[in-house]
Amino acid sequence: MLALQVSLVLLLLSALFNVISLATDFWITAPGGHFGLWRLCALNICGTLGKGAEIDATRAFSIISLLLLLVAVMMQILEIWSKTVLSGTNKQKLTAILSFCAGASALIAMSVFTGSFRPAGSTRFSWSFALGWVSTALSLVAGAAAYLAFNNNPQ
Template identity: 40%
Template sequence: MEPCRSLALFAGSLGLTSSLIALTTDFWIVATGPHFSAHSGLWPTSQETQVAGYIHVTQSFCILAVLWGLVSVSFLILSCIPALSAPGRGPLVSTVMAFSAALSILVAMAVYTSMRWSQTPFSQVQTFFSWSFYLGWVSFILFLFAGCLSLGAHCRTRRAEYETL
């Protein structure tokens, strides 16, 4: 198997895993006060809490990124099995899907970051981003790597030409 395809599969799998973990965990933001500490994520736990619009946007684009990443990894896996893939098309579809996942997670992270930074802080409470938030940014980088490596695998794929037929 080609090194670009293997590395793209590895980066795509890591990107998919990290975006799933970031989406489902509750450590996006941590607030510490004089006598308490609290953390929250994208999914509120109480039913009567009104969820802000930017949270819904972040949830939606994170879910889209996970779906695009799943399609990208699936096509890379299928491209490794010659009987199940169209010649040379698996890495190309995987490239488009990986870049779509990267764009979706970029929109989600940019919206969340900009809205959290624009909120006014409380005087005795310190808030800061936590590991789930940073894992979302890591998944963006991994999806970009997966897209670039899939494109490299697509460009290196031997295609049937007129002379070889």
């Protein structure tokens, strides 16, 4: 039961960090401004970030990761508190699979962004970017915890 609760906490933290990372615009900072996946701010003037293959791929895979995390959270909650809902399915195994898929999707998103934008000089990656990586790691660890819970108590 402890592995189920640990997995749920990790999933919730991962989803929270993913939402914060997606919503904020501090992925890269420079002395004159900063930008994220949606907005670019320079000299206290913010505007919408234009389209680009790398940004669009990062956005898409981050959103896919968030959606998978939300479904995994729902499955984990159902596993812990309502054994009768979806009783024909193995919710714990599904939670583990969804968590690993969310982690893989987030890994693709973060890798695309990391490989596409290489800060130089005083430009650097910032805290929104770091939260994206933390969310990636947490979703993979949550998947491992859910898998361990499944192996300890297969249905």
